[in-house]
Amino acid sequence: MSYSRRLQERFGILAGRKALNMYDFSFSANSLSREILASDFIAMPNLAQSDIRSQILAAAENKADAGFNGLALETYNLRGRALYQHMTLPQDLVLRKLARNLRILTKVKQSNRDEIVKGLISLLREGEDYIIFKFDIKDFYPSISRDFIDQTLTTDSRFPAASYSVWRSFSAEMQAKGIRGLPPGLSISATLSEYILRDFDKKILNLPGVYFYARYVDDMVILTTKAVDRPAFTSCVSSSLPSGLQLNPQKSRSLPIQRTTRANPAPVDGEFDFLGYKFTISQKHRNENRYVRNVTVDIASKKVSKIKTKVALSLSSYTRDLDFASLEDRFKVITGNYHVYDYDKNMRRNVGIFYNYRLVDSSNAQGLHELDAFTSKMLLSRSGRICSRLSSSLSKDQRKRLLKYSFRSSFQFKTHYHFNANELTQLVRCWKYV
Secondary structure, eight states: OOHHHHHHHHHHHHHHHHHHHHSOOSOOHHHHHTTOOHHHHHHOGGGGSHHHHHHHHHHHHHHHHHOOTTOOEEEEEETTEEEEEESOHHHHHHHHHHHHHHHHHHOOOOOOHHHHHHHHHHHHTBSSOEEEEEEEBTTHHHHSOHHHHHHHHHTOTTSOHHHHHHHHHHHHHHHHTTOOSSOTTOHHHHHHHHHHTHHHHHHHHTSTTEEEEEEETTEEEEEEETTSOHHHHHHHHHHHSOTTOOBOGGGOEEEEEOOOOOSSOOSEEEEEEETTEEEEEEOOEEETTEEEOOEEEEEOHHHHHHHHHHHHHHHHHHHHHOOHHHHHHHHHHHHSEEEEEETTTTEEEEEEHHHHSTTOOTTTOSHHHHHHHHHHHHHHOOOSHHHHHHHHHSOHHHHHHHHTOOHHHHHHHTOBOOOOHHHHHHHGGGGTTO
16 A cells, blocks of 8 residues: 555545544534424524524424433324434424434445346346345334444443433333334434444455345345255354344345356246346346346236235226326326436435436336236226226327326436426325325
8 A cells, every 4th residue: 555545544534533533412402403403494494583593403402311201202193113303493402413413323224226127136246146135024114123222322422321311211202102213214223223233234245255245224135156065054044143133024025046058038037026027037048158147127917016006096986086297297207217306315306207216227128018907907898996997088189198108208218397396295195195
């Protein structure tokens, strides 16, 4: 290593330490004020008034000092599981600050979905034989042991006493409310879960035979050499999980990709779903001077089913209110692309059929075609509860207008529509919990 490189590394470390020393880990009104987001001003317009803001910050500082006695959480149900959100801003500010303190100390963060999938595709295309392990952690957030979190935090000498006190108070309130593990829906839960899984991630990545490992919340995929013993490896992964967590046997599998070489790459070696995508892997074939595999990336079957449900719910809503303008706008939202504004980061985020599944191979994928075929069938059929009602309420011209909205076309041409926040809220209401 060169002398200049050693100097860069040395002063880089020193600069990092200096920045860490300058960071305010306290729960003072001043440090808590930095946790106020742009979206808070939208949800609470009077927060712009300095006296109101001072009251909120004073309440948050008192909450951090006195503890979460009577933590106010709103609970709602999403597809059979409970999700939580804060009902008061002061307690939210305290837990945001706790999460930030933890991230600053440990640099924990959630993985990037697109980067994971790109890296996975690249390795799946290699001509080597390998085994794919697909694991899912059962009942993730509720199964995380708060005692294990507590033990981990107490052994981390860097963690400030004030932050630990806030954690203990929050944990005690979870216990008093009968909430298992960590409450899904709160940002602090995501940060704490990433924190306690750091050692697990390192251990799996360093297991013999592993050359790719990715975890996104509770969903994992691992590529190993063909020499790995599958039952023994699965057992090792399971036993390495932190206290309270276990693999979901219904959603865990291993898939060997090591069949004989064919001149024609069409036969499929295997397929699996991960992070909303479906990966189909062909048998290896020779390409010039090396062996490779073709990999087709499609929309996962469960995601296709959810999109179909949105189409059906939109049509069902129309049969009740006969509001064609809203129905057409819903078709634009479902089939196309649009942007939502992230007030907290002061930026626009593109979402929709292309931006949600940008890595899909549209020339070979069947998901987009299947969605278009389903939509056409719903609009043209006269049988079934929804379709029979549509046949008498939609005119021929209205059907033609709806049939022009195509998933495949919107994906290929990145068709974009514009809606304001209030319009989007109203349009998606009929499928909000799908």
